[in-house]
Amino acid sequence: MTNPFPFAITVRSVEARVASTSKRRCRPVAANLRVGSYLGTLPLSVPGRGRRTAGEFEVTMPNTVVDTCKKATFRLAFTATATRAYR
Template sequence: MASGTAVSCVWVAGDSRTEASVVGSADRTAFAFTVSGTVMRDLHPGAVRRTRVTVANPYPFPIKVRSIEARVMSTSQRRCRPTPANLGVGSYRGALPLTVPAHGRRTGGDFEVRMPNTVAEACKNTTFELEFTARAGRVSR
């Protein structure tokens, strides 16, 4: 089973990225928003599932999401490593930019998640947590 993890992502008007979830700007002001994915069930060797992405905007103005990425962050079994050999996450499949209204939520595209036939034995009955990162800016008037 894989679960969507809500992860705070930082945005500002600028486009320069300083780390996975941080975007810089001239005045160095940064704001957080949330990206989450739907829970996937019944993962088994050879399974292919999709996790649908939702972005929540806590601000009184709309934001425009320009990129969204996902990766396996952790697993519930210590001996099951969070690597693509145990669970692969594809690229974002959806239209960008994604405009999210003020104080609103918007469901976007999805990520294809694939459990290889060669998954480690230690990964049976394991929950995989995904981490989502995104870059966005305030919508210009």
């Protein structure tokens, strides 16, 4: 996590989703790639203008994946919510 603000923040939630693929006929849907829940400890404190290593997501390709997704690159979009950390 990167904090662009001059004050510390507390990250309260983190989510990820499949945003796009490198192949036009391979749709970015759960039938082709599944992104699991966030595997990390929350809340997470990030210092002002600082960085912290966060958790991870388990990503799997289910048996329902279509052949057009073979050798495709999947791009993930991440969303997090945070509040200003008060001491």
